Amino acid sequence: MEKNELxxxxxxxxxHEAMEKVTGxxxxxxDLVIPNLAYGAILRSPYPHARISSIDKSEAENTPGVxxxxxxxxxxxxLYNSSGNPPSPLAVSDERILTDxxxxxxxxxxxxxxxxxxxxxxxxxxxxxxxxxxxxxxxxDKAIDENASCLHPEISDSNIFKTIKAxxxxxxxxxxxxxxxxxxxxxxxxxxxxxxxxxxxICYYTQDGRLTIWSNSxxxxxxxxxxxxxxxxxxxxxxxxKPAMGGGFGSRQQLxxxxxxALLSKLVNRPVKIFNSREEEMVGTCVRHESxxxxxxxxxxxxxxxxxxxxxxxxxxxxxxxxxxxxxxxSKKLPYRISHYRYEGNCVYTNAPVAGAMRGYGxxxxxxxxxxxxxxxxxxxxxxxxxxRLKNHIHPxxxxxxxxxxxxxxxxxxxxxxxxxxxxxxxxxxxxDITNPDSDIVESWGVALGMHTSGxxxxxxxxxxxxxxxDDGSANLLTGSADMGQGSETxxxxxxxEVLGIELNxxxxxxxxxxxxxxxxxxxxxxxxxxxxNAVFAAAEDVVENVKTALMKYxxxxxxxxxxxxxxxxxxxxxxxISLTFKEAIAKITFVENGTIIIGRSSFKAEHSPPPFxxxxxxxxxxxxxxxxxxQHIIQVVDVGRPLNPDIITGQIExxxxxxxxxxLMEQVTIDKRASKPSAxxxxxxxxxxxxxxxxxxxxxxxxxxxxxxFGAKSVGEMTTVPVAPAIVNxxxxxxxxxxxxxxxxxxxxxxxxx
Numbered sequence: 001m002e003k004n005e006l007x008x009x010x011x012x013x014x015x016h017e018a019m020e021k022v023t024g025x026x027x028x029x030x031d032l033v034i035p036n037l038a039y040g041a042i043l044r045s046p047y048p049h050a051r052i053s054s055i056d057k058s059e060a061e062n063t064p065g066v067x068x069x070x071x072x073x074x075x076x077x078x079l080y081n082s083s084g085n086p087p088s089p090l091a092v093s094d095e096r097i098l099t100d101x102x103x104x105x106x107x108x109x110x111x112x113x114x115x116x117x118x119x120x121x122x123x124x125x126x127x128x129x130x131x132x133x134x135x136x137x138x139x140x141d142k143a144i145d146e147n148a149s150c151l152h153p154e155i156s157d158s159n160i161f162k163t164i165k166a167x168x169x170x171x172x173x174x175x176x177x178x179x180x181x182x183x184x185x186x187x188x189x190x191x192x193x194x195x196x197x198x199x200x201x202i203c204y205y206t207q208d209g210r211l212t213i214w215s216n217s218x219x220x221x222x223x224x225x226x227x228x229x230x231x232x233x234x235x236x237x238x239x240x241x242k243p244a245m246g247g248g249f250g251s252r253q254q255l256x257x258x259x260x261x262a263l264l265s266k267l268v269n270r271p272v273k274i275f276n277s278r279e280e281e282m283v284g285t286c287v288r289h290e291s292x293x294x295x296x297x298x299x300x301x302x303x304x305x306x307x308x309x310x311x312x313x314x315x316x317x318x319x320x321x322x323x324x325x326x327x328x329x330x331s332k333k334l335p336y337r338i339s340h341y342r343y344e345g346n347c348v349y350t351n352a353p354v355a356g357a358m359r360g361y362g363x364x365x366x367x368x369x370x371x372x373x374x375x376x377x378x379x380x381x382x383x384x385x386x387x388x389r390l391k392n393h394i395h396p397x398x399x400x401x402x403x404x405x406x407x408x409x410x411x412x413x414x415x416x417x418x419x420x421x422x423x424x425x426x427x428x429x430x431x432x433d434i435t436n437p438d439s440d441i442v443e444s445w446g447v448a449l450g451m452h453t454s455g456x457x458x459x460x461x462x463x464x465x466x467x468x469x470x471d472d473g474s475a476n477l478l479t480g481s482a483d484m485g486q487g488s489e490t491x492x493x494x495x496x497x498e499v500l501g502i503e504l505n506x507x508x509x510x511x512x513x514x515x516x517x518x519x520x521x522x523x524x525x526x527x528x529x530x531x532x533x534n535a536v537f538a539a540a541e542d543v544v545e546n547v548k549t550a551l552m553k554y555x556x557x558x559x560x561x562x563x564x565x566x567x568x569x570x571x572x573x574x575x576x577x578i579s580l581t582f583k584e585a586i587a588k589i590t591f592v593e594n595g596t597i598i599i600g601r602s603s604f605k606a607e608h609s610p611p612p613f614x615x616x617x618x619x620x621x622x623x624x625x626x627x628x629x630x631x632q633h634i635i636q637v638v639d640v641g642r643p644l645n646p647d648i649i650t651g652q653i654e655x656x657x658x659x660x661x662x663x664x665l666m667e668q669v670t671i672d673k674r675a676s677k678p679s680a681x682x683x684x685x686x687x688x689x690x691x692x693x694x695x696x697x698x699x700x701x702x703x704x705x706x707x708x709x710x711f712g713a714k715s716v717g718e719m720t721t722v723p724v725a726p727a728i729v730n731x732x733x734x735x736x737x738x739x740x741x742x743x744x745x746x747x748x749x750x751x752x753x754x755x
Contacts, residue, residue: 012647040274041120045102048136060126065119084219092320103318106284136351162324174307174340178298186369189668197246200275203261219522242512248484250357286356290315291365307340330362371448371726411639411704446731450722454530454715461531461606464518469598473583480520487648488528499540501567526715533710535604543600550589616723622735642712660724
């Protein structure tokens with residue numbers, strides 16, 4: 001794709017749904033009005049590990065307003081994997097729709113359908129369950145102890161149920177050749193997604209055997225396939241629709257309540273709505289994987305990386321879901337030149353909350369460990385940490401360690417140079433003088449690199465698109481891509497408008513409906529700009545080719561007599577040369593004797609997953625007397641290829657910084673050991689950053705060009721979270737002199753991050 005001047009792509013258009021959202025008129029799943037709607041609710045286990053000796057639903061069945069009750073014996077017993085991923089040998093089927101052997105607090109035991117939410121709650125309270133509590137295990141170290149009881153003996157003879165390995169070169173030889181070898185063990189906590197909209201669905205199983213589901217989902221087509229398998233219903237009879245969506249961040253990349261809602265609807269012969277409370281959201285959906293990473297790195301005396309080894313354990317909670325695939329993706333996230341590389345990742349079952357997909361997909365955990373250790377190495381070598389990264393980062397033509405992918409684009413050096421310029425400007429305008437050696441306040445900067453993917457890192461990204469051209473030359477884009485708030489529909493519309501030479505407001509979008517939109521692998525792995533974008537680009541080019549064919553017929557000319565260039569069809573007709581805009585051409589070929597309607601279509605299967613890059617700096621003030629830290633500035637500079645919409649990208653950077661800030665400072669899903677359950681199940685106990693907690697943010701987009709991307713674009717969404725926590729930790733370590741190996745920082749410091 002050529003680096004030409006563009007008219008629509010690269011411009012900061014507002015998101016097309018912005019007005020609906022700010023005025024409150026956007027229609028979310030919970031806003032839908034469905035005739036004869038019933039309500040559903042799920043009875044969840046209060047124990048992290050137990051067996052159920054008996055369930056009695058007789059009193060609940062007689063509760064006013066209760067329409068029907070499902071117990072484990074009433075639903076299909078087939079094991080399944082709830083993750084919204086393509087079929088993979090790494091996906092372990094270990095979960096049931098309802099269970100009599102709960103493995104975590106919040107596990108699904110029974111379900112009630114009723115006339116109202118209040119009747120649902122009353123019905124649930126009347127279900128009598130006799131539990132036999134069993135000893136739970138929450139920590140990785142205890143779960144992998146040889147004496148630990150195995151939580152899934154049907155899957156594995158130990159709680160380590162999958163191990164992922166990658167190796168290149170000779171790691172032991174690399175360490176022997178190194179002048180300096182450093183290692184440490186780093187831990188990161190489980191954290192919650194905290195989407196504004198909780199998990200919810202409306203399921204309608206009609207008497208003709210068709211199932212329609214409205215849900216806040218990222219992976220509609222995979223969920224349709226999984227539901228088909230566990231319900232014994234052909235995919236052609238399942239329709240899933242995504243209304244407006246209040247966030248996802250990976251938590252909607254798997255089935256949650258949909259199987260229960262579908263079976264309740266079938267039972268009562270009415271549509272059934274199930275929405276999680278915030279408490280259910282915190283304990284009954286999924287979290288980011290808690291991790292334990294042992295990193296060992298060797299360097300030459302000049303500071304060149306020689307060998308890198310990572311041994312990783314992820315706490316996947318009670319069920320496998322995404323676990324092994326997260327580790328496989330994690331093994332390919334090293335933005336440095338290293339000849340000798342070894343990775344081993346282990347998935348560990350525990351009775352902690354179920355872990356799943358979350359923004360970064362294993363990348364924040366290992367990047368935290370790697371970037372913090374690299375800063376220690378730089379200090380030991382008395383080398384500037386920015387210089388260390390300039391010496392070692394990957395370049396175009398390099399291959400990513402652990403991956404066969406050869407880089408075609410990488411602007412890391414340009415990102416570092418731009419960020420250093422911003423950093424100097426910040427320091428030059430500093431008004432306070434707290435660098436006095438006698439001051440109790442120490443200010444320091446920290447830096448970290450990050451990279452991610454543009455679609456799944458195993459190159460399984462796939463998307464398709466169709467474009468229906470109206471008689472006035474406007475276009476309807478049909479895409480299976482699910483916009484969950486990131487603005488992808490606007491960016492995809494810009495691609496259509498750019499290719500066809502029309503205005504952005506001439507493009508409308510129908511998305512994420514398995515009956516009417518073409519197949520889409522899903523909104524995950526930061527795939528929309530690159531994977532869905534390439535499908536949309538090709539569909540738009542197909543439109544142009546189909547218009548050219550119709551014009552050839554209209555003017556009775558051959559293909560050599562018509563060219564599409566700079567938004568015009570240039571036609572060498574028998575009697576004259578003609579230039580037509582896209583809309584003029586459509587008018588010519590539509591309203592004639594042999595008129596035609598133009599439809600463009602395409603599918604795209606990724607052969608590459610070109611990584612975008614980010615460099616992040618954090619400036620902190622450390623109070624030696626109170627051991628308090630205040631985050632003053634965060635800079636993030638990104639390489640996303642050619643930016644499709646700079647305003648949307650800036651929003652993604654700022655949102656990613658906020659999530660990374662919470663990960664570094666305060667967020668943690670903790671287990672109350674006395675109560676044997678998560679200690680935070682609401683937003684009073686579980687703290688996330690508010691606007692008042694945010695430091696001054698500085699963003700910059702370096703324009704590069706990815707030759708395999710639509711108009712040279714790569715992705716942005718997940719990458720922006722990845723380097724934030726290690727940049728903050730490196731700043732705090734530089735200011736305090738402490739070696740920090742664990743998150744969040746509230747374990748060690750007082751946080752005074754309010755402006």
